[in-house]
Amino acid sequence: MIPVRGYKDKRVAVLGLGRSGLSAALALQAGGASPVVWDDNEPARAAAHDLGLDVQDLSKDRPWVDVVSLILSPGIPHLYPRPHPIVAKAWAMNVVVDNDIGLFFRSYATRDWDMFDNQPQVVCVTGSNGKSTTTALITHILRAAGKPVQMGGNIGRGVLDLNPATDGEVVVMELSSYQTDVARSLTPDIGVFMNLSPDHLDRHGGMGGYYAAKRRLFIEGGPERAIIGVDEIEGRALANEMRQEVVSGDPVIAISTTQKLRGAGWSVFARKGFLAEWRKDRQMASIDLRDIQGLPGAHNHQNACAAYAVCRSLGLSPKVIESALHSFPGLPHRCQVLGAARGITFVNDSKATNVDAAAKSIGAFKNIRLIIGGQPKEGGIADLAPVLGDVKSAYLIGAAAEEFAKQLPDTPHQISGTIEAAVQQAIEDADVGDVVLLAPACASFDQYKNFELRGDAFVAAVAPFLAEGAG
Incomplete structure (x- = not known):
């Protein structure tokens, strides 16, 4: 404590x-x-x-x-x-x-730090999607490298439940917009802005308020290093605001999965499954991400870019980071591959609680039997249309089922109602090579207390089939 x-x-x-x-x-x-x-x-x-x-x-x-x-x-x-x-x-x-985040930042540093050879550091990760995986991935890499590290915030332990700092320790925190919006003290050493897509808009009075809550971590906090996803206009604006050096771009490291980022500044980007680090107009390192089972899909490649940039900022070598990436097991309910039986693969992405997250999950796979629905968010699923080409059929659950059925005129679908019924129907329809994917694009609160319980229900429904297949 x-x-x-x-x-x-x-x-x-x-x-x-x-x-x-x-x-x-x-x-x-x-x-x-x-x-x-x-x-x-x-x-x-x-x-x-x-x-x-x-x-x-x-x-x-x-x-x-x-x-x-x-x-x-x-x-x-x-x-x-x-x-x-x-x-x-x-x-x-x-x-x-x-809030507790403000209390943490006013209380974490003590006079005991004067006795440390290496000052502790705090890394804070925010954004709409990928925060939890990136936070866990950074922690995993640091731990694999033998660094003292604790993880908390919106994942793991509450920030005030963490242990007092030790010499050279790194605290990695996931922070939601609810947390950054209220905290009166925000002073991370490294701040990470992953991305921004519409979410929690009622809580923040619209997209502008939502972005402003995320922006506070950087403008109020003034991190020594700002790692910023620049695939949306908000990230590009924030990166521009944070730049202090014209040539080097310091303290910003830009990250992307949609464009090559080169030039005199420091950047990390992923294209066609390869991560590249560029600095001072030359490539510093490259990592093949395609065979890393714990990080499937372009959205996970963005998480890898962010974690890589953090760990490079903390002094780790590219080879050490690459080795740790291969041993990352992934997180439950976040593009979690549960296994395969009779040629059918099952993936639990219950954390895909909005359309943007669901689109990224769908984009990571082919031949998809999609389970979707729950408590709908503003706008429905109309924005999923560009990524539905690989969806062979959809199984609609929860309160959104009837509404979503009207938004899928060109995708075969049926109203299943529950996860259990959807899994059974998907298995009956699936062919060898298909992926049964839970990516709800909705909150869980119509049927479950949280997305974890929804994911657990999917895991439980799939388990007998996987066990039978293994037998």
């Missing part, structure tokens, strides 16, 4: 008692603060009470006496589509609003 600094003997309110909220309250307590906690759900309040935390209804006035800050969990809206009433209350009482 990282004890929170700067609040000793002060009262601090915490709203939301999930993983990040509970760890924030306990870290505040460890740093000498007096946390006052609340959650709209009674079971969460009971769990906090059992941990000895002071649970008080923050919708009332009395708990706010002498409170100096409100720490907000990422799932709670602070501005759009409307502020949570307790956030509005904090504003009215001139109480500053922060």
Whole structure:
């Protein structure tokens, strides 16, 4: 745990008692603060009470006496589509609003660092798609290279649950727009901007607000190295803003999977399955990504480019990085190849919760039996049309099924309703060489609590067929 600094003997309110909220309250307590906690759900309040935390209804006035800050969990809206009433209350009482990410950055560095030979560093990864895989991949490469490393944030452990820094350690954090939008302190050593596609727009008041939340990590944080995907206009604009040196482009490393990036600046790009590093008008390294099973498809090649750029910035050699890429197992629910039986391959990409992510997943395979649907997002799946050529049939599930059926006039499809029915129907229809792919392009909340449980349901439905095939 990282004890929170700067609040000793002060009262601090915490709203939301999930993983990040509970760890924030306990870290505040460890740093000498007096946390006052609340959650709209009674079971969460009971769990906090059992941990000895002071649970008080923050919708009332009395708990706010002498409170100096409100720490907000990422799932709670602070501005759009409307502020949570307790956030509005904090504003009215001139109480500053922060989150666990802000507390981490004000608390991670301590006087003990003066004794270290090598200063710890923090890498933060944000973007619409690929954050989790890139964060895990960076951590995997550093660990394979023998470097001390911890992973947290939106993946793994809550940031305040991490251990205090050790000599030369690297903390790799995945940060969502919900986290970067609220944090009052953002000071990463290396910032990574993967990409941007429409998502969470109701939470941010539109695409501009969504981009602004991501941009804060760089403009407010001022990282010493900014690794930026330039395949969208927002990334190109951000890279231009961050450039300080005209010739070298420092501190920016541009990454791409759609174009060759050359010139005097530092760039890493992937084309036709090969990763290339260019610097000072010459190629520094090249890696063949085509046979790396844990990183299938162009979207994973972008993840590889970002992780490579981070690890090169941290001093690792191309050969060390290449070796570690080959041993990366991939992440569950993210283009996860479950196996094959009777010539049919099964892939779980439950994390493909928006159209852009689903399109990238579809683009990684041929001869696809696509399972799609769930709680739909704005715009439906009309933008998938350019990548549906390799989809032999679609199986529609969840609340979006009827709506999506109308948007697939040229793709054979049927309404399956559930993942279990969709898997059975896909297996019955599949030929040797086909891929049964779960890439929902939707949130999971109509049928499942989260995308992980949706992916688990797919894995469970597929398991008997894989077992039978193995037998």
